[in-house]
Amino acid sequence: MDIFAAIAERRIQEAIDRGEFKNLRGKGQPLEMEDLSGVPEDLRMAYKILKNAGCVPPEVELTNEVSSLRRLVLDLDEGEKRTKKVRELNFKLMKLEMMRKRPLSLDLLPEYEEKLLKKLEKE
Secondary structure, eight states: OOHHHHHHHHHHHHHHHHTTTTTOTTTTSOOOOOOOTTSOGGGHHHHHHHHHTTOOOHHHHHHHHHHHHHHHHHHSOSSHHHHHHHHHHHHHHHHHHHHTTSOOOGGGOHHHHHHHHHHHHHO
16 A cells, blocks of 8 residues: 555544544435546546536536527527527537537537438439
């Protein structure tokens, strides 16, 4: 066992002996384990620190904005404001797809899917 692990174990045991772990919040409850298996091992600690600080990666932030805009667009009546929000939503969807570095998915832009398919059928 390396020296730091030994020191940590000794300090944990001393805290147990003093009773510092007796009344912890969530005692007896299962731990909420985070799945960081998709994050490279050398980046996991940095991601965890950023998450605890309330920071999210740009892709996640943009995904949240897209989700909010979708709900807003569904609630708006037809008109100029809705049209602007739909354009903003489409722009953010395309930006998100470019960030993910994969081909544009027609599932994300259903209002254009039919138009594009008709155009492709003509050619």
